[in-house]
Amino acid sequence: MDNLVIEGTKQTPHIDFNASTGVLSISGRSIPENTFEFFNPVLQWLDEYAGIAGDETVINVSLEYFNTSSSKYILEIFKRLKGVLNDGKDVLVKWYYEEDDEEMMETGEDYEDVSGLPFEIIAIEE
Amino acid sequence: MDIYTKFRSMMDSHIILSFKGEITSDIISMVLQIMESKLDAVQERGAVKKKIFNILVECMQNLYHHAETETVDESNKRSAMLELYFDDDYYYITTGNFIKNEDVPRLRDRIERVNSLNRDELRKYYREILDNNRISNKGGADLGMIDMAKKSGQKLDYEFTDVNEWVSFFGLKVKIAKK
Numbered sequence: 001m002d003n004l005v006i007e008g009t010k011q012t013p014h015i016d017f018n019a020s021t022g023v024l025s026i027s028g029r030s031i032p033e034n035t036f037e038f039f040n041p042v043l044q045w046l047d048e049y050a051g052i053a054g055d056e057t058v059i060n061v062s063l064e065y066f067n068t069s070s071s072k073y074i075l076e077i078f079k080r081l082k083g084v085l086n087d088g089k090d091v092l093v094k095w096y097y098e099e100d101d102e103e104m105m106e107t108g109e110d111y112e113d114v115s116g117l118p119f120e121i122i123a124i125e126e
Numbered sequence: 127m128d129i130y131t132k133f134r135s136m137m138d139s140h141i142i143l144s145f146k147g148e149i150t151s152d153i154i155s156m157v158l159q160i161m162e163s164k165l166d167a168v169q170e171r172g173a174v175k176k177k178i179f180n181i182l183v184e185c186m187q188n189l190y191h192h193a194e195t196e197t198v199d200e201s202n203k204r205s206a207m208l209e210l211y212f213d214d215d216y217y218y219i220t221t222g223n224f225i226k227n228e229d230v231p232r233l234r235d236r237i238e239r240v241n242s243l244n245r246d247e248l249r250k251y252y253r254e255i256l257d258n259n260r261i262s263n264k265g266g267a268d269l270g271m272i273d274m275a276k277k278s279g280q281k282l283d284y285e286f287t288d289v290n291e292w293v294s295f296f297g298l299k300v301k302i303a304k305k
């Protein structure tokens with residue numbers, strides 16, 4: 001299947017999902033008014049990926065800001081990957097936050113709790 | 127005209143930005159850009175800047191999605207207000223918009239619930255809503271108020287004012303400590 005690459009903008013994150021390596025990255029900001037429009041193709045890609053995923057999937061999440069309407073879709077991404085985990089494959093979420101951003105660290109913990117995926121929560125020094 | 131008096135009063139209350147009109151996608155981008163450059167200019171701390179930015183996004187997107195027209199006449203603009211100012215201890219974000227009378231009780235309950243919770247309880251509530259609520263077509267799924275209270279670390283100040291048989295006016299003030 002094709003990889004999914006979407007260039008980041010001031011409102012939407014950079015997406016780089018590689019189906020063959022199983023390394024998925026989402027970074028930047030996610031504050032669009034219309035979150036469905038942005039995330040729907042991302043979720044569709046993941047639905048397809050879930051069927052062909054290799055033994056290991058790593059998703060790197062390093063978001064500077066996201067709005068609450070994006071937060072639901074981020075959970076949807078994790079739910080798709082939970083499906084992959086349930087198929088007996090390895091999935092790891094690497095959740096990056098800037099070291100002074102305690103809020104983003106806690107949000108990572110919240111997602112770890114809600115998604116049921118293994119997380120590594122990693123501080124980035126500024 | 128007395129523009130000077132008006133200017134003086136804006137100066138004295140440290141108004142960063144004051145807007146009345148329809149909140150469009152372009153306006154949101156512009157306001158964020160203005161706010162970022164202002165906060166950079168005063169070298170505000172990264173953590174405070176992020177909080178302000180986050181809360182401002184939520185506030186404006188609430189106005190974008192939920193502001194109503196003052197009358198049933200749909201040709202009217204969905205006018206809203208937004209004002210940003212500061213004092214020695216806090217930054218303030220205030221918003222105002224019309225809301226359908228029938229939607230008032232639900233919003234009031236939501237805010238009162240949020241205001242009754244301490245930090246840990248808010249976090250628990252956030253997880254609960256994140257996990258259980260379906261995504262509404264407007265996206266927010268009620269996380270907005272919880273998120274603003276959580277990020278600001280302060281109670282949400284609000285008021286509802288009767289306007290007509292169709293709408294009320296909803297005023298919201300969120301403050302963010304400079305620390």
